[in-house]
Amino acid sequence: MFKKSISLLLILFVVLFAAVGCGGNDVNKKEAKNGEQVKEKDQKITKKEKYGGTFKGRLASDPPTLDPAHATDTTSSRVIRNIFDGLVQYNKDLEIVPAIAKSWDVSKDGLTWTFNLRKDVTFHNGNKVTAEDVIYSFTRIVDPDTMSERAGLFEDVKGVEAYQNGKADKVSGFKKIDKYTVRIQLKRPFTPFLQVLAMENASIVSKEAVKKYGDQFSQHPVGTGPFKFTSWKHDSKVVLEKFEDYYVDGRPYLDKVEYKVIADNTTAFASYEQGSIYQMDSDIPSGQVERIMDPNGEFADDYSLVNRLGTYYLGFNTQKAPFDNPKVRKALNYAVNRQVIAQVLRHGTVKPAQGILPPGMPGYNPDLEGYTFNMKKAKKLLAEAGYPNGLPGTYELAYNTSKSHQKIAVAVQRNLKELGVDVKLVNTDWGTYINKVDKGDTQIFRLGWIADYPDPDNFLYVLFHSDNAGSGGNYSFYKNPAVDKLLEKARRMKPGKERLELYQKIEKKIMDDAPWIPVYYYSTHVLVKPFVHGYTFTPQTPLELTDVWLDPSHQ
Incomplete structure (x- = not known):
């Protein structure tokens, strides 16, 4: 019943959002038209031809962190969601869908959540993900030594306070039932608990990597996501590459993702026009807004406005x-x-x-x-x-x-x-x-x-x-x-x-x-090159790039 109620809440959100719209911009019609064009073109391209290429994105600032336990901003989260996965995640309609957890149950009183994990999930370092990794990741967030800005996300879990006060050596509300089953016990109902688990902060991290890198884990993040971390030149570029053993239908389509840090929006827009980045959202130079919004202009196939x-x-x-x-x-x-x-x-x-x-x-x-x-x-x-x-x-x-x-x-x-x-x-x-x-x-x-x-x-x-x-x-x-x-x-x-x-x-x-x-x-003004397919920007955020692919001519 509790699970069903959350689903109803999410459906209500989607209906409300669709009703609001955005006056003066017929985005829905444009998106439907583009969708038809892409669908027709997709039929001529085989799945094999979609693999390859580098997606070149833009970050408006250097990410403060790539450690899920410390992310409090959208810039960090944009990169983190491509490196890490959680138990659950959002789809394009902002519905909760399985990720590392293949299924879950909740008790009628809303206090006991049981998650059944997939058995084929591996970290980028090759280690299998088990219930112990989930418990470690969540305990790490509430551990005072971590000093996570998001420790409050799990404040309703039984035993967190005792653990934080040094009265217990573990959080009693995080329990391993077996190798691939985790149970979370809340001390009081928390209606949006499942949505919290879809946040980047609740990503599952590699204990081995955290122990190896310590305070530098943010500079060497290891997760289970579609892309693994390669390099980070601060204030310049973050580079990710495909994870061949990704549990969702194998590796993603893209070979690489390069996020270029371009703080100045005029410079970023020039880079987009020149083709050195393939995506730009928000922060469009004011002198270019009318130009990109022109339905008959040069950006007609690139542009959408997302509430x-x-x-x-x-x-x-x-x-x-x-x-x-x-x-x-x-x-x-x-x-x-x-x-x-x-x-x-x-x-x-x-x-x-x-x-x-x-x-x-x-x-x-x-x-x-x-x-x-x-x-x-x-x-x-x-x-x-x-x-x-x-x-x-x-x-x-x-x-x-x-x-x-x-x-x-x-x-x-x-x-x-x-x-x-x-x-x-x-x-x-x-x-x-x-x-x-x-x-x-x-x-x-x-x-x-x-x-x-x-x-x-x-x-x-x-x-x-x-x-x-x-x-x-x-x-x-x-x-x-x-x-x-x-x-x-x-x-x-x-x-x-x-x-x-x-x-x-x-x-x-x-x-x-x-x-x-x-x-x-x-x-948000969203510009995406027409040869980029599968890029999805929800009312919350751009989704991970798992399903993004490039026209073969641009790979």
């Missing part, structure tokens, strides 16, 4: 004055013109955000009032907070290096100047930036959140529960005991209307406290 389960936002460090004052935070919310950012800077391809949960996410509330641009109201609130002449001093608005982020930061800077708030803009590379945000070394900062799994828990609990302050996801260091209690209740409820209504209530409470300035809901 995302994500929100672009500015956060406040709510523990630092004057942003510890809710009225100050509300004033700045009213001072930011989201409509201009969405229509002018993002060319009308995104929707201004009125809340935290994006359209398509179960629990999204289209009637949430949010904050509209109202400078008069902003000044009134600032005066009520004790600052009738604006905030004294200068405050930092931090963002990671990107021209598109910079343009938004400049627009916000102008808005706040009109309010009487001076901000200086500070930009750094992604690795340095995320470390800065993790530590709370911020005043106002830019971030975005793309759902790890399609459940409101992944937004509201992860990003706003006080236990997750800092690197856990609550970068605003927001704390509201009443919200904490409601979030804890909601994540244990069975899927359904009552649970989603509670999340809407929680979202409204958080918006009233204003730890964020939600700016817009994500969509």
